[in-house]
Amino acid sequence: MPTTYDGAIQNLIDDFAKLPGIGPKGAQRIAFHLLSVDESEAQELAQAIVDMRDKVRFCDICGNVCENSPCPICADPRRDHTTICVVQEPKDIMSIERTHEYRGVYHVLGGAINPMANISPQDLNIAALVRRMQAAESDDAQDSITEVILALNPDIEGEATTTYLSRLLEPVGITITRLASGLPVGGDLEYADEVTLGRALAGRRSVTQ
Amino acid sequence: MPTTYDGAIQNLIDDFAKLPGIGPKGAQRIAFHLLSVDESEAQELAQAIVDMRDKVRFCDICGNVCENSPCPICADPRRDHTTICVVQEPKDIMSIERTHEYRGVYHVLGGAINPMANISPQDLNIAALVRRMQAAESDDAQDSITEVILALNPDIEGEATTTYLSRLLEPVGITITRLASGLPVGGDLEYADEVTLGRALAGRRSVTQ
Numbered sequence: 533m534p535t536t537y538d539g540a541i542q543n544l545i546d547d548f549a550k551l552p553g554i555g556p557k558g559a560q561r562i563a564f565h566l567l568s569v570d571e572s573e574a575q576e577l578a579q580a581i582v583d584m585r586d587k588v589r590f591c592d593i594c595g596n597v598c599e600n601s602p603c604p605i606c607a608d609p610r611r612d613h614t615t616i617c618v619v620q621e622p623k624d625i626m627s628i629e630r631t632h633e634y635r636g637v638y639h640v641l642g643g644a645i646n647p648m649a650n651i652s653p654q655d656l657n658i659a660a661l662v663r664r665m666q667a668a669e670s671d672d673a674q675d676s677i678t679e680v681i682l683a684l685n686p687d688i689e690g691e692a693t694t695t696y697l698s699r700l701l702e703p704v705g706i707t708i709t710r711l712a713s714g715l716p717v718g719g720d721l722e723y724a725d726e727v728t729l730g731r732a733l734a735g736r737r738s739v740t741q
Numbered sequence: 742m743p744t745t746y747d748g749a750i751q752n753l754i755d756d757f758a759k760l761p762g763i764g765p766k767g768a769q770r771i772a773f774h775l776l777s778v779d780e781s782e783a784q785e786l787a788q789a790i791v792d793m794r795d796k797v798r799f800c801d802i803c804g805n806v807c808e809n810s811p812c813p814i815c816a817d818p819r820r821d822h823t824t825i826c827v828v829q830e831p832k833d834i835m836s837i838e839r840t841h842e843y844r845g846v847y848h849v850l851g852g853a854i855n856p857m858a859n860i861s862p863q864d865l866n867i868a869a870l871v872r873r874m875q876a877a878e879s880d881d882a883q884d885s886i887t888e889v890i891l892a893l894n895p896d897i898e899g900e901a902t903t904t905y906l907s908r909l910l911e912p913v914g915i916t917i918t919r920l921a922s923g924l925p926v927g928g929d930l931e932y933a934d935e936v937t938l939g940r941a942l943a944g945r946r947s948v949t950q
Contacts, residue, residue: 535838537831539808540796544789551771551786558762560832565761566790567797567806574794577760578787580753581775585783587749588776597776599748622746623769629744 541567593664595640595657597622605637612636613675618661618697619683620644620690628683636681639664644689645696651689653696661697665704679707686713750776802873804849804866806831814846821845822884827870827906828892829853829899837892845890848873853898854905860898862905870906874913888916895922 536542541563548559566574590596591603598604605611605625615636619625625638641656668677682697684690698708713731715724724732745751750772757768775783799805800812807813814820814834824845828834834847850865877886891906893899907917922940924933933941 535835537806537835538813540789540793541806544793547786547789552774553767553770554763560835561762562760563793564830564832566793571794573759574790577756578790580749580756581783581787581790584749584753584772584775585780597746597750604747621773623773626744626746626769 590640594638595622595642595660596625596638614678615681616661616664616677616679617681617683620685620693624683636679641684641693644684644693646689646692656693658697658700662700665701665706669704677706679709682708682710684710686711799849803847804831804851804869805834805847823887824890825870825873825886825888826890826892829894829902833892845888850893850902853893853902855898855901865902867906867909871909874910874915878913886915888918891917891919893919895920 537545544563544566545556545559548554548562549556551559554562566577587599588597589599589601591598591606592601593606594603596603596605612635616639617628617634617636618639618641619628620641620643622640625640628634628638639657639661641658641661643651643656645651645653645656665677665680668675680697680701682694684693694710698710701708712735713728714735715721715728715732721729746754753772753775754765754768757763757771758765760768763771775786796808797806798808798810800807800815801810802815803812805812805814821844825848826837826843826845827848827850828837829850829852831849834849837843837847848866848870850867850870852860852865854860854862854865874886874889877884889906889910891903893902903919907919910917921944922937923944924930924937924941930938
C-alpha cells in the first residue's frame with residue numbers, strides 16, 4: 533500500500549521537509565497550498581529561490597548580504613562611519629536596525645568562535661575587521677573609527693568571541709563596548725535566571741543625573 | 742534606515758512568509774539556510790516546485806493527486822474496487838493508508854459543504870461519485886460497489902456533507918457507513934469533551950462475542 537504520494541508532489545514534500553522549522557505535516561500543507569494557488573504564484577516562489585542564489589552577494593566592506601557591494605548601509609553617507617557594530621550574522625543587523633537606535637555601520641563575522649564545531653577565529657571575518665580599522669587609521673582615510681560595539685549573542689560562543697576580539701582590538705586604543713546584559717523589558721524579576729539577574733545587578737545604572 | 746534586506750533575499754523571505762505555517766522569522770531562517778547550502782540544493786527545491794505544478798494531475802476516477810491518471814490506487818488490481826472511501830482531501834487518503842487497515846479505493850470530494858465559505862454540493866466532486874456508482878451498476882461493469890464509507894472530518898462541515906451524501910446515496914440501496922466517533926486511543930476519559938464521550942457511549946460495542 534502506498535504511504536507516500538505519487539512522484540512530483542512527494543519530491544516537493546521531501547524537499548520542503550529538509551528546510552529548518554518545517555516538519556513532514558507542514559511540508560505536506562505547503563505542497564498542497566502551492567498546488568491550489570495560481571501557477572504564477574508557485575513559479576514566483578521557484579524564481580525567487582533561483583534569483584536569490586544568483587543575485588545575493590556579500591558586502592566587501594562589512595560582509596552583510598546585498599545585491600551590490602558595498603551594501604546600502606556601507607554606501608550610505610548619512611550613516612556614522614566612525615562607529616562599527618560587530619555582529620555574528622546578517623540577520624542580527626536587521627534586529628539592530630529595527631530598534632532605530634543605531635546610526636553607525638556594521639561588520640558581520642559570519643559566526644562565533646566555537647571549538648566544539650571547529651570554528652576558530654581564522655574561520656571568521658575578523659581579518660577584514662582589522663584591515664578596516666587599519667585603513668581608517670591611515671592618513672588618507674576620511675573617517676577614523678572611534679568605537680567598536682561588540683554585539684554578539686549572550687551565549688558561550690558569543691562571550692568567547694567578545695573576549696577574543698576585545699583583546700585583539702585593545703592595542704588599537706579605541707573605545708570597545710558591548711551590549712548591556714540585564715532584565716528583558718517586560719520581564720519579571722521572579723522569573724529571571726540568576727546569571728541574567730547578576731549581570732543586571734553588576735550593570736546597574738544611576739537613575740539620578 | 743533599512744529594516745528590510747536588499748533585493749532578492751527580501752523577495753524570497755516575503756514569498757516564504759506567504760506560505761501556510763511560516764512566519765516572518767521562519768521565512769528569514771529558511772532564506773539564510775538556502776543561502777548557506779550548496780547552490781544545487783536550492784535549485785533542486787525551485788525545480789521541485791515547478792515540476793510539481795507541471796506534472797501533478799488529478800485522477801479521473803477518484804480525484805486523488807497523481808502523475809498519471811488513473812492514480813496508482815485506482816489502477817491497482819489487488820485493491821478491493823467494491824468499496825469506496827469518500828474523503829475531503831488527497832492528504833486524507835495518506836492518513837487512511839498509513840493505518841494499513843483499508844484495502845478498498847477512494848473518492849476525493851475536494852472539500853466539504855460549507856455555506857459560510859460559499860461551498861455548496863455543486864462545488865464538490867460529488868457528480869463524479871454518483872456517475873461512478875451508476876457505472877458500477879451497469880451490466881458490463883466488472884465490480885459492483887457494495888459499500889461506501891463516508892470518512893469526512895468530524896466537524897460541522899464534515900457532518901453536513903455526511904448527511905447530504907447519505908441522503909443522496911440511500912436510494913441506490915448499498916451499505917453506507919461512516920467512521921466511528923469515540924475516545925481517541927491513548928486519551929483520557931477525564932479530558933474527553935462531552936460530545937466525544939456522548940458519541941463513544943452511543944456507539945458502545947459488545948466486548949463478549
